Amino acid sequence: MRLRHKPWAKEEMEKNPNIVIQNPSRVKGKWSELFGNHHPIYVEVGTxxxxxxxxxxxxxxxxxxxxxxxxxxxxxxAMERVKEAGLSNVVFLNEDVEEILDFFGEGEINRFFINFTDPWPKNRHEKRRLTYQSFLEKYELLLKEQGEIHFKTDNQGLFEYSLHSFSKYGLILNHVSLDLHNSNFEGNVMTEYEQKFHERNMRIYRCEAVFRQK
Incomplete structure (x- = not known):
């Protein structure tokens, strides 16, 4: 994906620190305080x-x-969309998921979403896949007891790899769908990529992976 550079983006996000959280390491372990409530916290990596x-x-x-x-x-x-909608329960981090342990405390998250991530199809790039073991170790550390990963992709190879990775790590697989939009799954919210793929009648793969009790 080729990105169009927007040199003003960083400055504009800094003007909206209530939506794009600056220096998120200072909030580590204190996200409920930032939101002002004790509602569950769900994180999407690669939003x-x-x-x-x-x-x-x-x-x-x-x-x-x-x-x-x-x-x-x-x-x-994303920031502009949330700002226009006036949502107070959605914020963003302009950060790299590789550093995720710097932003959240142990057991602070209830669920992770991984949607249409880069498949990194070459074997030498396996460690970059967001469902690789090293990432699962990070998710497990940050998730509450029996926390979940909800995963969606259009890439069959990545889906098969991820199912194997989840199973090998010991996660319990639920609601595995090989064709999400032709299933009876309710409450699906589409991403931008998913909407494009759906309009092209492309198959969407989805599963939920649950960590066992610690």
Whole structure:
């Protein structure tokens, strides 16, 4: 994906610190205080332009959502969408998911969403996949007891790899769908990519992976 550089994006996000949280390491372990409540906290890694979290935030006002996106020229759109909608339960981090342990405390998160992530198809890039073991170790540390990962992709190879990775790690697989939009799954909120793929009648793969009791 080729990104159009927006040199003003970073400055604009800094003007909206209530939506794009600056220096998130200072909030580590204190996200409930930032939101002002003790609602569940759901995190999307690689949030893109924010369509998914916007829809989720509107549909679930009693859940707090945090989107992580390292490209400011993409995240600025997500910020503008949430600002226009006036949502107080959706915020973003302009950070790299590789550093996720710096932003959250142990057992602070209830659920992770991984949507249409880069498949990194070459074997030498396996460690970059967001469902690789090293990432699962980080998610497990940050999730509450029996926390969940909800995963969606259009890439069959990545889906098969992820199912194997989840199973090998010892996660319990639920609601595995090989064709999400032709299933009986209810409450699905589409991402930008998902909407495009759906319009092209492309198959969407989805599963939920639950960590066992610690």
């Amino acid at each position: 893109g332009k924010g369509q998914f979290l916007l829809g989720m935030g509107q549909a679930h006002p009693n859940v707090n959502f945090i989107g992580i996106e390292k490209y400011d020229s993409v995240l600025i759109t």
